[in-house]
Amino acid sequence: MACTTILIGKAASYDGSTIIARNEDSPGGQFEPKKMHVVQPEEQPRTYKAVESHVTIELPEEPMRYMSVPDALPGHGIWAAAGINEANVAMTATETITSNERVLGADPLVVYRPAHGTEGEEGYEPEVVGGIGEEDMVTLVLPYIRSAREGVQRLGELLTRYGTYEMNGIAFSDVDEIWWLETVGGHHWIAKRVPDDAYVTMPNQLGIDSFDLADAEGARREHMASADLRAWMAENHLDLTFAPGSVGFAAQAEATGVADVFNPREAFGSHSDSDHVYNTPRAWYMQRCLNPSDRWDGPGAAHGPESDTIPWCRVPERKLTIEDVKYVLSAHYQGTPYDPYGKLGTEATRGLYRPIGINRNGQLAVLQIRPYLPESCRGVQWMAFGSNVFNALVPFYTNVEAAPAYLENTSERVTSESFYWANRIIAALADARFRDNSAHIERYTEKVGALGHQVLRETEAAVRDLAPEEAPAALEAANTRMADALKAETEKLLASVLYTTSLSMKNAFAMSDN
Numbered sequence: 244m245a246c247t248t249i250l251i252g253k254a255a256s257y258d259g260s261t262i263i264a265r266n267e268d269s270p271g272g273q274f275e276p277k278k279m280h281v282v283q284p285e286e287q288p289r290t291y292k293a294v295e296s297h298v299t300i301e302l303p304e305e306p307m308r309y310m311s312v313p314d315a316l317p318g319h320g321i322w323a324a325a326g327i328n329e330a331n332v333a334m335t336a337t338e339t340i341t342s343n344e345r346v347l348g349a350d351p352l353v354v355y356r357p358a359h360g361t362e363g364e365e366g367y368e369p370e371v372v373g374g375i376g377e378e379d380m381v382t383l384v385l386p387y388i389r390s391a392r393e394g395v396q397r398l399g400e401l402l403t404r405y406g407t408y409e410m411n412g413i414a415f416s417d418v419d420e421i422w423w424l425e426t427v428g429g430h431h432w433i434a435k436r437v438p439d440d441a442y443v444t445m446p447n448q449l450g451i452d453s454f455d456l457a458d459a460e461g462a463r464r465e466h467m468a469s470a471d472l473r474a475w476m477a478e479n480h481l482d483l484t485f486a487p488g489s490v491g492f493a494a495q496a497e498a499t500g501v502a503d504v505f506n507p508r509e510a511f512g513s514h515s516d517s518d519h520v521y522n523t524p525r526a527w528y529m530q531r532c533l534n535p536s537d538r539w540d541g542p543g544a545a546h547g548p549e550s551d552t553i554p555w556c557r558v559p560e561r562k563l564t565i566e567d568v569k570y571v572l573s574a575h576y577q578g579t580p581y582d583p584y585g586k587l588g589t590e591a592t593r594g595l596y597r598p599i600g601i602n603r604n605g606q607l608a609v610l611q612i613r614p615y616l617p618e619s620c621r622g623v624q625w626m627a628f629g630s631n632v633f634n635a636l637v638p639f640y641t642n643v644e645a646a647p648a649y650l651e652n653t654s655e656r657v658t659s660e661s662f663y664w665a666n667r668i669i670a671a672l673a674d675a676r677f678r679d680n681s682a683h684i685e686r687y688t689e690k691v692g693a694l695g696h697q698v699l700r701e702t703e704a705a706v707r708d709l710a711p712e713e714a715p716a717a718l719e720a721a722n723t724r725m726a727d728a729l730k731a732e733t734e735k736l737l738a739s740v741l742y743t744t745s746l747s748m749k750n751a752f753a754m755s756d757n
Contacts, residue, residue, distance in 0.1 A: 245270065247525055247599050248338045248445035249568055250414055250421050250437050250556075253614070257564045261416040264568050264609040265335040266631065267312070267324050268601060276315040276663055277324070277606040278653040279626060279639070279646040283308055287386050294320035296355045296373030296408055300401070306386030310624055310641040312606050315653035315663065323381035325608035327622040327641040330389045331418060333610035336380040337411035340425060340449045341513040341522070349479035350428025353406030374406030374429065380413060391415035391422045395434045395467050398424060403469060406430045412445055418612045418621065422467075425449055427511045431472060436465040441556040442533060442563060444571075446525035446599075449512030452555045457503040476501045476510065483509045514551045524548035524581070524596035529571040533559045540579075548581070548596060565625060565636065566692065568609050573600040573631035584677045600632040602670070606663075607631055611638075619714035620706045623699065626650065629666030633673045633684050635691035637729050638699055640718035647726035662726075665733050672737075672744045679743050687736040691729060698725050 251262040269275045287306040292299045309328035313321045325335045355373030360366050375383065383401060388394040394415035406429040413424045421437040423445075435451050437443055443450070456473055459466040469475070476482050477500045484502035527548040531539040534557060538544045546553045575598040580588025583598065609625035622641040627634045628650075639647065653663040673680040702721040706714050 245447055245521075245597075245601075245603065246338045247447070247529075247572060248335065248412065248414060248443070249529065249571060250416075250423060250443040250445075251563050251568070252421060252437050252439040252441050253419070254439040255442050255559055255563055257562045258613060259615065260611045260613045261333075261418065261421050262563075262565070262568065262609060262611050263333055263335055263414040263416045263421060264572060264607065264625075265325060265338060265414070266572050266599065266607050267605045269603045269605050271603070274603065274667070275322075275605050276653045276655070277312055277628060278315040278663065279624075279650040280311050280313055281308065281643060281646050282311050282323075282326075282382075282386070283644070284386075287382075291379070291383060293373075293375065293379050294318075295376060295378050296353075297370065298372045298375060298379075298405055300375075300383060300405065302383070303387050308644075309385050310639075310643075310646070311381060311385075312608055312626070316655055320378035321382050322378050323385070324606065325610060325624070326381060326385055327610055327612070327624055328385050328388070329642060331612055331618060331622045332385070332388050332390060332394065333414075333416045333612060333622070334381055334385045334388075334394055335414045335608065335610065336384075337377040337413050338445050339377070339447055340410045340412045340445075341447065341515070341518065342410045342428070342449060342511060343513050345479065345481060346428045346511050349475065349481065350431055352408050352410075353429045354408045373408040375401060376407055376409050377411060380411075388415075391417045391420045392467075395422045395424050399432055399434070399467065399469070402426060402432050403430055410449070412450065416610060416612055418614050423451070424467075425451060425507070425511075427469075427472075427507075431469040431475060433459070433469075433472070433507055433511075434467040438556060438558075441558050443556040444526045444529040444553075445555075446522045446529075448518055448522040448526075449508055450526075450555045451507045452552075453504060454507045455504050456501065473501050481510045508551075508555070518551075519549035520595070521597045523550060523553060524576070525574075525599050526553045528574055528576055528579070528599065530554070530557065532571050532574070533563065533567065536560060565609060565611070569607075569627070569631070569636045569688075569692075571599065572607055573634075574598065575600050575632055598632075600630060602630050602674070604630045607634075607636065609636060616703060617707060617711070617714075619709070619711045620703055620718060625695070627666075628663040630670040630674075633670040634666045635688045635729075635732075636695070637691055637725060638695040639722045639725060640702075643715050643719040643722060645719065647722050649726040649730050659734065659737060662729065662733065665737060669733070669737055669740050672740045676744045676747050679747065680740050683736055683739045683743065687732060691732055694728055694732075695725065698728075 310326040311323035353374030424434040
């Protein structure tokens with residue numbers, strides 16, 4: 244599944260928060276309806292069975308309540324996508340990433356195989372269950388962890404035991420730390436702590452470009468990995484570190500053939516032609532926006548849209564905001580020859596690269612853990628549904644008993660009474676007359692965003708004086724206030740876009756036309 248992720252360390256964010264965010268995009272030709280939902284402890288399964296892989300996993304007792312963004316239509320699994328639990332730990336899952344033939348040959352993916360033939364007859368082959376994947380990970384991990392580090396440890400144990408049928412990247416955050424985990428083959432994994440003063444860009448490609456294996460095997464301050472990672476890499480000749488004289492190539496590495504510090508993107512990732520069209524341009528544009536003083540264009544540019552060496556993380560030129568996150572995760576290469584809505588370049592360049600804000604965006608969850616507030620109101624989940632080019636990002640508190648109906652009522656029925664479907668309708672109408680409708684979208688995004696910050700400010704002034712057990716009801720009332728205002732503004736936008744695009748219909752005709 245195609246997605247885009249950005250992670251922002253607490254010293255790089257505007258208010259000292261940790262921020263993790265991911266677009267969830269449907270595969271080509273699909274549009275998966277999404278909803279927002281609070282999972283209560285009694286709703287959490289004790290025996291979990293995956294729809295995709297048929298794997299069955301016994302889960303711990305006493306799960307915590309957590310926010311989620313599952314698929315709205317039943318039948319093919321939960322796909323909980325993103326959320327914050329009652330311990331103010333956040334998780335996004337997953338960013339589909341790439342690998343290479345050497346890795347997949349050394350540790351094959353654990354793929355489900357259905358039964359073949361008739362049981363009891365010659366040639367019958369029983370079902371072989373698969374591993375865990377995007378469908379499962381939030382449900383299996385988020386209700387049971389009290390820190391980002393614990394999230395890495397729990398998911399790592401599950402991957403080692405059950406394996407996975409796909410390559411994925413998963414983010415965890417708490418008030419202090421952000422960790423990024425990448426699966427490597429069927430059972431192996433690596434995880435790295437995001438530097439506090441940096442941001443990370445992830446566009447469907449294995450991203451970590453420097454890993455301290457000695458730290459992962461020892462103190463685990465900033466790196467964690469499968470216990471046997473070094474031996475497995477050595478056995479399969481996966482480390483591509485050039486020479487014993489390279490930095491981090493210790494005596495132990497000379498004996499094992501694996502450097503203490505190596506580049507996972509080179510060892511485990513890919514640099515295919517399709518990466519240069521589908522993946523690397525997105526990282527290039529996000530970093531172009533957040534470090535604009537660098538040279539990104541022309542023959543002297545340090546990195547172009549097809550560069551294989553765009554950094555996994557870097558320090559931004561200024562502190563980053565929620566609005567920055569929304570902008571880069573809605574981007575369609577504005578100001579470059581690659582913008583499908585632009586006038587620069589040619590018809591060929593304007594469709595050359597896969598946009599970040601794409602028609603198949605299903606939901607965007609921006610998970611913010613704020614250190615300066617009581618634990619009762621520390622977690623906020625900013626949400627957008629549908630194509631990010633045409634929507635707005637709205638904050639909702641996660642320490643609540645239920646999500647607002649306007650965001651939870653998504654069903655198969657297409658209706659403007661649902662936030663998901665209203666956004667899908669607006670996007671389809673606005674795209675047809677992008678320039679005519681862009682001012683409507685900009686005004687809507689700014690008004691809804693400003694209202695969100697206002698509701699947060701006013702709510703928190705009141706909640707500070709409440710006992711912890713009184714806070715959820717007050718936060719739920721604030722969520723309802725936000726959802727009611729959001730519905731009114733979204734309906735106004737729909738009316739404006741419908742009117743503007745209707746004026747441009749090809750069958751327009753009036754008696755005054757000449």
